[in-house]
Amino acid sequence: MLRHGLDRNVTFWLLTGLAAFVLLPWYGIERGYLDMRWITGGWPFRGSGASGLFAGLERPWLLPHLVFLLLPLAAWGRLKSDPLFSATLLFAGAGGLIWLLLQGFAIGLNGFEWSWLEALFGPQDIRQFGMGYGALFTAAAFLFFLSSGLAARGVVNGDTFVVGSIGFVIAVVGIFIFFPIMKMFIAGLQTDDGSYSLSVFIAKFADRKIWSLACMTGGTRCGVAWNSLFLAVMVGLFSTLLGLVFALVVTRTGFRFGRFLRAMTLLPIITPPFVIGLAIILLFGLSGTVTTTIAGITGMQPTRWVYGFTGVFIAQLLAFTPIAFLVLIGVVEGVSPSMEEAAQTLRAGRWHTFRTVSLPLMRPGLANAFLLGFIESMADFGNPLVLSGNFDVLSTEIFFAIVGAQNDAGRAAVLAMVLLFFTLAAFYLQRFWLGKKSYTTLTGKGDSGHHPLLPKQLRYVLFAIAGVWTVFTLVVYFIIIYGSFVEVWGLKNNLTFNHYVRAFGLSWNEFGLHFSGAAWDSFWTTLQISAISAPLTAAIGLLTAYLLVRQSFAGKQAFEFTTMLSFAVPGTVIGVSYIVAFNVPPIELTGTGLILILSFIFRNMPVGVRAGVASMSQLDKSLDEASLTLGANSWQTFRKIILPLLRPAILAALVYSFVRAMTAISAVIFLVSARYDMATSYIIGRVENNDYGLAIAYSTVLIFVMFAAIGLFQLLVGRRQLGRRFDQSRTNWEAGG
Amino acid sequence: MKIKGNAASVEFEHVTKVYGGMVKAVDDVSFAVAAGTLVTLLGPSGCGKTTTLRMIAGLEMATAGRIVIGGRDVTKLPATDRDVSMVFQSYALFPHMSVQENVSYGLKLSGHSKDEVRERTEAGLALVGLKGYGSRSPSELSGGQQQRVAVARALVLEPEVLLFDEPLSNLDAKLRRQVREEIREIQTSLGLTVVYVTHDQEEALAVSDRIIVMNNAVIAQMGTPRQLYEAPDTAFVADFIGEANILPCVVEDVTDGRAQVRIDGMTVTLAARGVGKGPARLAVRPNRILLAPAAAKSGFTGTLRKATYVGSHWEYSVESAAGNIFAKALDGDDRLTVGGPVAIGFTAEGPVLLPQ
Numbered sequence A: 001m002l003r004h005g006l007d008r009n010v011t012f013w014l015l016t017g018l019a020a021f022v023l024l025p026w027y028g029i030e031r032g033y034l035d036m037r038w039i040t041g042g043w044p045f046r047g048s049g050a051s052g053l054f055a056g057l058e059r060p061w062l063l064p065h066l067v068f069l070l071l072p073l074a075a076w077g078r079l080k081s082d083p084l085f086s087a088t089l090l091f092a093g094a095g096g097l098i099w100l101l102l103q104g105f106a107i108g109l110n111g112f113e114w115s116w117l118e119a120l121f122g123p124q125d126i127r128q129f130g131m132g133y134g135a136l137f138t139a140a141a142f143l144f145f146l147s148s149g150l151a152a153r154g155v156v157n158g159d160t161f162v163v164g165s166i167g168f169v170i171a172v173v174g175i176f177i178f179f180p181i182m183k184m185f186i187a188g189l190q191t192d193d194g195s196y197s198l199s200v201f202i203a204k205f206a207d208r209k210i211w212s213l214a215c216m217t218g219g220t221r222c223g224v225a226w227n228s229l230f231l232a233v234m235v236g237l238f239s240t241l242l243g244l245v246f247a248l249v250v251t252r253t254g255f256r257f258g259r260f261l262r263a264m265t266l267l268p269i270i271t272p273p274f275v276i277g278l279a280i281i282l283l284f285g286l287s288g289t290v291t292t293t294i295a296g297i298t299g300m301q302p303t304r305w306v307y308g309f310t311g312v313f314i315a316q317l318l319a320f321t322p323i324a325f326l327v328l329i330g331v332v333e334g335v336s337p338s339m340e341e342a343a344q345t346l347r348a349g350r351w352h353t354f355r356t357v358s359l360p361l362m363r364p365g366l367a368n369a370f371l372l373g374f375i376e377s378m379a380d381f382g383n384p385l386v387l388s389g390n391f392d393v394l395s396t397e398i399f400f401a402i403v404g405a406q407n408d409a410g411r412a413a414v415l416a417m418v419l420l421f422f423t424l425a426a427f428y429l430q431r432f433w434l435g436k437k438s439y440t441t442l443t444g445k446g447d448s449g450h451h452p453l454l455p456k457q458l459r460y461v462l463f464a465i466a467g468v469w470t471v472f473t474l475v476v477y478f479i480i481i482y483g484s485f486v487e488v489w490g491l492k493n494n495l496t497f498n499h500y501v502r503a504f505g506l507s508w509n510e511f512g513l514h515f516s517g518a519a520w521d522s523f524w525t526t527l528q529i530s531a532i533s534a535p536l537t538a539a540i541g542l543l544t545a546y547l548l549v550r551q552s553f554a555g556k557q558a559f560e561f562t563t564m565l566s567f568a569v570p571g572t573v574i575g576v577s578y579i580v581a582f583n584v585p586p587i588e589l590t591g592t593g594l595i596l597i598l599s600f601i602f603r604n605m606p607v608g609v610r611a612g613v614a615s616m617s618q619l620d621k622s623l624d625e626a627s628l629t630l631g632a633n634s635w636q637t638f639r640k641i642i643l644p645l646l647r648p649a650i651l652a653a654l655v656y657s658f659v660r661a662m663t664a665i666s667a668v669i670f671l672v673s674a675r676y677d678m679a680t681s682y683i684i685g686r687v688e689n690n691d692y693g694l695a696i697a698y699s700t701v702l703i704f705v706m707f708a709a710i711g712l713f714q715l716l717v718g719r720r721q722l723g724r725r726f727d728q729s730r731t732n733w734e735a736g737g
Numbered sequence B: 001m002k003i004k005g006n007a008a009s010v011e012f013e014h015v016t017k018v019y020g021g022m023v024k025a026v027d028d029v030s031f032a033v034a035a036g037t038l039v040t041l042l043g044p045s046g047c048g049k050t051t052t053l054r055m056i057a058g059l060e061m062a063t064a065g066r067i068v069i070g071g072r073d074v075t076k077l078p079a080t081d082r083d084v085s086m087v088f089q090s091y092a093l094f095p096h097m098s099v100q101e102n103v104s105y106g107l108k109l110s111g112h113s114k115d116e117v118r119e120r121t122e123a124g125l126a127l128v129g130l131k132g133y134g135s136r137s138p139s140e141l142s143g144g145q146q147q148r149v150a151v152a153r154a155l156v157l158e159p160e161v162l163l164f165d166e167p168l169s170n171l172d173a174k175l176r177r178q179v180r181e182e183i184r185e186i187q188t189s190l191g192l193t194v195v196y197v198t199h200d201q202e203e204a205l206a207v208s209d210r211i212i213v214m215n216n217a218v219i220a221q222m223g224t225p226r227q228l229y230e231a232p233d234t235a236f237v238a239d240f241i242g243e244a245n246i247l248p249c250v251v252e253d254v255t256d257g258r259a260q261v262r263i264d265g266m267t268v269t270l271a272a273r274g275v276g277k278g279p280a281r282l283a284v285r286p287n288r289i290l291l292a293p294a295a296a297k298s299g300f301t302g303t304l305r306k307a308t309y310v311g312s313h314w315e316y317s318v319e320s321a322a323g324n325i326f327a328k329a330l331d332g333d334d335r336l337t338v339g340g341p342v343a344i345g346f347t348a349e350g351p352v353l354l355p356q
Helices: A008-024 A052-058 A064-075 A083-106 A115-121 A133-152 A160-189 A196-205 A224-252 A258-264 A275-284 A289-298 A310-334 A336-347 A349-377 A383-387 A394-403 A411-433 A454-483 A498-504 A522-550 A554-565 A571-581 A593-616 A621-629 A634-645 A647-663 A679-688 A692-717 A719-730 B049-057 B099-109 B114-127 B143-155 B171-192 B201-207 B225-230 B235-240
Strands: A487-488 A491-494 A505-510 A511-513 B010-019 B025-034 B040-041 B066-069 B084-087 B160-166 B196-200 B210-215 B218-223 B245-255 B256-265 B267-273 B278-284 B289-293 B300-309 B314-320 B325-329 B341-346 B352-354
Touching: A008 A064, A008 A133, A052 A064, A064 A383, A083 A133, A083 B225, A133 A160, A133 B256, A160 A196, A160 A522, A160 A554, A160 A571, A160 A634, A196 A411, A224 A310, A224 A349, A224 A454, A258 A310, A275 A289, A275 A310, A275 A454, A275 A692, A289 A593, A310 A349, A310 A383, A310 B099, A336 A505, A336 B201, A349 A394, A349 A411, A383 A394, A383 A679, A394 A571, A411 A554, A411 A571, A411 B025, A411 B341, A454 A505, A454 A692, A487 A511, A487 A692, A491 B289, A522 A554, A522 A593, A522 A634, A522 A647, A522 A679, A554 A593, A571 A593, A593 A647, A621 A634, A621 B084, A621 B143, A621 B160, A647 A679, A647 A692, A679 A692, A679 B235, A719 B049, A719 B114, A719 B201, A719 B245, A719 B289, A719 B341, B010 B049, B025 B049, B025 B066, B025 B210, B040 B049, B049 B084, B049 B196, B066 B314, B084 B143, B099 B114, B114 B289, B143 B160, B143 B171, B171 B196, B171 B201, B171 B278, B171 B325, B196 B201, B201 B225, B210 B235, B218 B225, B218 B235, B225 B289, B235 B245, B235 B278, B245 B325, B245 B352, B267 B352, B289 B325, B314 B341
Parallel strands: B040 B196, B040 B210, B084 B160, B160 B196
Antiparallel strands: A487 A491, A505 A511, B010 B025, B010 B066, B210 B218, B245 B256, B245 B278, B256 B267, B278 B352, B289 B341, B300 B314, B300 B341, B314 B325
C-alpha cells in the first residue's frame, strides 16, 4: 500500500516553517514581540524586518535552516512505518534544532561569542540580535519534525499529538525554567571582566555576609542564609501549629462556624504578599497605633522594634497560617474515623485516642504543612522588603544585589543558588520522603462514622488560640481598609478619599474621559498581562496534566518532577535568572511585556497542572478509550471529551493564574520596565517613598478586584466545585508571591 | 437505513503482552475467531482476558506476536485506526453529551454526511429499543438503558469486530439474563463478530458460540460451551466451568480409546482421551454423583458429613477414601443420615478423565 504525498501534519509544519523562514522577520524587534511595526520597516527583504531567507544573504549561517526545513520532502510518498520516513524526520528535526541553537549562541551582539570560532574564521563583524517570529516558528517546525519522527518510530504508541505535546512541554520548560537557571549558575562563576573562575565563585559563595554565625557568639549580625533559615523554620513551625489548631477547631470540637473559618483560607490568595507587612507597620510601626498607644500610656519612647525578625515573623505567620490550615484540614479529615472509633471501642478515652491514634496518623501531614510554610517563608519577598529592617534575608538580598548600587549579578546568582538549594531540598523532602508516608485515606468510600470530639480542656485551649488569632487577622484586614482612608497614619488621622483620588482619579478633558489617577497605568498593564497569561497558563498546565494522567511514556516521573519544580523555585530566583538569561541574544526579552507573561506562565504552571491532575484522575479512563475505539484520535479525544468535562478545572486554573499574576511581586519586581509596570511593583515603589496612603488604597482596590474575580468564578462554577478544586490545587501552594 | 454487520475474523498469532518489562499479562496466546461468531474470553480476574480484549481494540499494543483482523495485520495500528468498537464495563457514555450525541460521536468523526449520521443514529437507537430517547442525557437513563446506548454507539459504526468488556457486571441479576439475550439476538441477526469478556461461566455458556478459557496469562482450553462442560481438559477448566469434584484414580487398561478406570474399588469404563495406564484424575460434576444408602451394592462408600437444603436442590458433603466429594440432588433422600455411611455412584454420562 503506497500513500502518495506526505503525511498531513508534516506537510502543515513544513509549510509553516517555510512561510516563517521566507516571510516573517527572523530577528526580534527592538520594541518587543507585540509590536507590529516591522511590517513597514523593509519587510521582508531588508532591515530589522528581514526574513530568515533574506537576512541569510548577509548572514550565510542562516541558510542551512532552509535545507533542514526542506529535508522532510525526502520522505515523500513513504509510509509512516517506513524506517526512512522516521529517519528523515528525525534528522531534519534534530539537525535543524541543533543548528538553530548553535548559530544562536555562537554569534551574538558582538560577533562570535566563542573565542575558538573567532580563531577559526577570523573576527565576525556582523552582529546578531535576539530571535523573532521567524526563528520561533522555524524552531517549532523543527520540533514537530523531531516529534513526528519519534512517533513514527513507535514512541508512545506512535501517537503524534502526544509525542508532539511532550516535546513542546519539554522545550518550553527547558527554555523558560532550566535555561535561565543554568545561565544564572554560569553568571555566578563569572568574574567582573567576563571570564570564568571557580575561585571567584567560591569566594563569593563563602562570603561572611551569607554564612557568618557572629550573632551566636555575641556579634551583631548573622549571615543572610542563617537568617532566612531561622525565619523559615520558625514560620514553618508556628504556622503548622496554628493551622492544626484551626483544623481541629473546625473538625473536632463541634464548632458551628467552620464555613467562616474555611472562607478565611481565601484571604492569602487575594492578598498581595506585602499587604500584611504594611498593616503590621500601621499597627506596630514607629507611628503605628499600638506603638503610640503604649508609648502614650507608659511614657516610653516609641521605637522601630517591629522592624526585623519580629515583624517579618508576624506578617508571614498571618499570611501563611491559612495555607497550613488548608493542608491540615484535609489531613485531619483524612484520618479515618473508624480508626478512632476502633480505639474508643478498645477502651481508650478521648484524650488517649487523640494522643495515641489521631495525632500519630496526622504526623506526615504536619510535616508537609511545615515544609510548605518553610518554602513559603524562604521565598517570600514582599514582607521582608517592607519590614525586615536590619534583619537581612536571602530573597531581599538578591534584589538589592541587582538593583542596589552594587549591581552585582554574580552575587545575586550566588545568593539565588543558596536560596534555591534550601527550597529545593524542602521540595524534595516533601515529594519523595512524605509522598511515601501518608496514612490518610482519601478514597471517599467505606468509612462512615464521626470524628470524636476532643477532650474539653483541650477544646477550650484551642478555641482561645483560634479566637485570638482570628480577631488579630480581622484587625489586620480592617486596618488595611481603614488605613486607605486615613490622610497620614499616626500624624493626620482624619478620614479622606484623597488616596483613592490620587490613585484612581477620573476626569473629563477635551478628549473625553481621562484616567488621571497615578495608578491607572500600572493597573491596566496588570490586568492586561494577567488576562493574557491566565489562559496560556491554564492551557499548558492542563496539557501537562493530560500527559501525566492519561499517557504513559518513558521518563514520565522525571517529566512530572520537572514540571512541578517551578513550585520550589522562588520568584526572586526566577526574576534574577530571567534577567541574566534573556537580556542578550538569542532570546532577548527584558523590558518587554512578554517576559512578564512568560514568567507568570511558568511560575503558575503547577497550579494548572495540579487542578488538571486532580480532576482528570476523577474522569474514568474508559471515556477516553471509548472515544478512541469510536475512531477519534487522541487530539480529538482531548478536545471533545476531556476538555469539556474539565470545565471546572479549566475555570479554576484560569482564575487562580489570573489572581496569582495580579498579586505576584517577587519575580515581577526584576522584570518590570517603565513601559510595563505592574501594580505590585508600583505599590512597593510608593512604600519606598513612604507614600503609605496610596500604597494601601491601591492594595485595597486589588483585594476587591480579586475578590470579585473569585466571586464571579464561584457564580460560574458553583460553590461546592470551588471548595473541592481549591483544596486539591492548593495542597502544594506556591513558593512565594 | 439499517445497521449492517461488517463481520471480519480475528486472529492472534503467538501474542505476548509484557507490562513494565516484567509482568506477562498475556503469554504466547494464539487463537482465531471466525467471522460472524460470538466468542467469549472467560477466566478469573487477572488471567489476561481483558488485556487480550484491549489488544484487539488497539488500546494495548502487543509486545510480541501478530494480530490480524479481517485478513489485515493490525498489530501496530492504534485504536483510532482499527475498525473495532467496544462496549465498556462502565459503559463510558460521555456525560456532557446527549444520548443522540453519544451515538453519533463516532459517525461524525468518520466523515459521514449529516443526513446519514442522523439516519444511522436513529436506526441504531431503534435497534436497541431506545427510539425517542435521543435528547436525554445519559444520567437520565437507567443502567440497562445506558448499556443499550453504549451498544448502539458501538453498533452504528458497523465495526468489523464488536467487543464487550464484562457488559453485564453493573446490572442487577434479573436484568442480566434479559440483556444478554438481547445482545445475543442482535449479534445473530446482524451476523456480527463479537468478542466478549466475562468472569461469569454461566453467562459465557449462555451466549457463546465458542469459549476461550484463560488462566495465568495462557489459554487453558477453547471450544464450544458443550465441549468445555462435558469434556474439560484440565482440573482448572472442569472446576471453573460448572463445579467439579476432581478425584484421583488409576487407569488399568486402555483399548480402542476406552479406558478401564478404578476408583476406590469401583471400576468404570470411560473415553480414554489420550490418557495412558497409571494414576490419573477424574472430574465429576456434583449433579452427576448418585448417593444411596450404604446397603446399595453400586459404587464405593463414604461417610455423609453434611446435608443442606438450598431450595431448588439438596447439597451433600461426603468424606471418602478418594477425598471429599460434593454432590447435588434434586430431591432429598430420607434414607441418608448425616454421620452415617453412603454408597457413591456416578450417572451414565458422569465422570470424565482429565488428559492433563
